[in-house]
Amino acid sequence: xxxxxxETNLLGANDMLAAKNRRIFKARGLLVINLMSSxxxxxxxxxxxxxxxxxxxxxxxxxxxxxxxxxxxMRIENKGVEVVQINTExxxxxxxxxxxxxxxxxEHLPIQLLFIENVGNLVCPAEFDLGEDxxxxxxxxxxxxDKVLKxxxxxxxxxxxxLNKIDLLPYTDFDLNAFNRDLQLVNPQIRVFQLSxxxxxxxxxxxxWLVEEVGKRVI
Amino acid sequence: MHEMSxxxxxxxxxxxxxxxxxxxxISRIKLVVGKLTMAxxxxxxxxxxxxxxxxxxxxxxxxxxxxxxxxxxxxxxxKYLPDMPYGQLCPNCGSKASHLLSGxxxxxxxxxGDSGKGEENGANTHGN
Numbered sequence: 001x002x003x004x005x006x007e008t009n010l011l012g013a014n015d016m017l018a019a020k021n022r023r024i025f026k027a028r029g030l031l032v033i034n035l036m037s038s039x040x041x042x043x044x045x046x047x048x049x050x051x052x053x054x055x056x057x058x059x060x061x062x063x064x065x066x067x068x069x070x071x072x073x074m075r076i077e078n079k080g081v082e083v084v085q086i087n088t089e090x091x092x093x094x095x096x097x098x099x100x101x102x103x104x105x106x107e108h109l110p111i112q113l114l115f116i117e118n119v120g121n122l123v124c125p126a127e128f129d130l131g132e133d134x135x136x137x138x139x140x141x142x143x144x145x146d147k148v149l150k151x152x153x154x155x156x157x158x159x160x161x162x163l164n165k166i167d168l169l170p171y172t173d174f175d176l177n178a179f180n181r182d183l184q185l186v187n188p189q190i191r192v193f194q195l196s197x198x199x200x201x202x203x204x205x206x207x208x209w210l211v212e213e214v215g216k217r218v219i
Numbered sequence: 220m221h222e223m224s225x226x227x228x229x230x231x232x233x234x235x236x237x238x239x240x241x242x243x244x245i246s247r248i249k250l251v252v253g254k255l256t257m258a259x260x261x262x263x264x265x266x267x268x269x270x271x272x273x274x275x276x277x278x279x280x281x282x283x284x285x286x287x288x289x290x291x292x293x294x295x296x297x298k299y300l301p302d303m304p305y306g307q308l309c310p311n312c313g314s315k316a317s318h319l320l321s322g323x324x325x326x327x328x329x330x331x332g333d334s335g336k337g338e339e340n341g342a343n344t345h346g347n
Contacts, residue, residue: 006327128224
């Protein structure tokens with residue numbers, strides 16, 4: 001009987017690939033955003049509205065992660081933006097290897113901003129670095145303010161939270177004070193955008209921030 | 220269920236190391252999992268028992284050690300387990316600036332196995 005000591009991280013292989021992606025994206029001066037949320041938070045609607053707002057100003061590309069369908073990718077394609085669909089076929093998150101493959105289909109394009117729409121899920125995507133610059137969690141008011149403490153890792157790992165469906169706030173029990181207090185506990189540095197993808201309220205602050213971030217990376 | 224991906228990765232790592240160390244049958248794997256990873260021990264075990272079908276992993280016991288989430292305060296140096304679920308608020312000085320001491324672990328500490336030829340490889344052989 002032999003005992004072999006390993007002390008090796010299970011995510012080591014993914015982290016190495018993510019670092020490689022990050023080097024490639026950085027050399028291109030590309031802003032890469034990993035969008036994470038529960039199903040139905042409004043990620044795809046937010047992307048559609050963002051694409052419309054940035055049209056003519058910033059060249060966009062999108063990688064769509066979905067379990068099985070290409071419905072979201074079709075919605076993005078209808079907006080005239082290059083999109084690569086990844087079907088994870090049951091896997092609940094994207095990983096760095098999937099992004100490397102998807103990127104090979106976008107790299108010939110003059111993209112300045114790449115959105116990666118992760119699989120709808122607040123648990124699993126949090127563990128997998130894709131090589132992105134910025135992690136954005138989209139939370140909608142209809143999901144409830146308690147999600148920050150229920151899924152702390154995803155909020156801890158993110159730099160930005162988009163609080164979506166702000167137009168529905170009066171019709172929900174979402175407690176904005178509790179939400180801000182919990183965010184302060186879990187991640188005091190996090191930046192929050194309150195907006196409504198549907199009505200467009202608050203969208204300008206979000207898109208101006210994106211323009212600013214893209215500007216920082218121009219080489 | 221990111222537990223499936225994690226276990227698949229664990230099996231790849233152990234399989235590779237076992238081949239390197241001439242181990243043909245693994246009796247035990249020790250996995251260390253921090254609670255902040257939200258990888259559930261019962262789901263990890265389920266994933267392992269579903270996927271571990273070949274000879275190398277036949278009858279392998281999966282030991283899982285869970286590690287608590289712990290922080291150290293950057294202001295006063297206090298080490299603490301957060302009482303709010305995963306919140307970072309020092310109970311000593313109230314500072315929110317802290318760094319994580321434990322809770323994000325996700326690694327194979329060791330595995331045990333036989334060479335299949337009945338050879339004694341000696342305990343605590345260091346792998347890579």
